[in-house]
Amino acid sequence: MSEKTYTINIKEQCPDSAPIEIKVNILSEGGQIWIQPQGYGEKCAADGEGFPIGIEIWQNRLRLLVFDDINREDPQIIDLEKAKETTRTRCNLCKKDIEADSIKWKGLLFCSESCLDACRAAQ
């Protein structure tokens, strides 16, 4: 069986809040990952049995399943394809990461006037 469970503790990150810890079980099963913070569950699972956060691949897309309300059956589904490294906005010429002030020309993006000029010259 390809089933494996890990247990870790997560801790309060805000220095102004009470320093609580929650035990979290992470289950790897059938090519999916399920996350179970102790005391948190799902509508359709008994207390202590629910895993309200999942990570899976569905139709070639990486997504998160988040059961964020124990009184609702349907999860929120968060598609992660826009977080893919290959979707990073890059200069069409030098491939450098582009900042907000990028230059657009014929639907292409450039990091600088010199890259735009070099691309124009090559056309």
Ligand SMILES: [Zn+2]
């Ligand atoms: Zn460039």
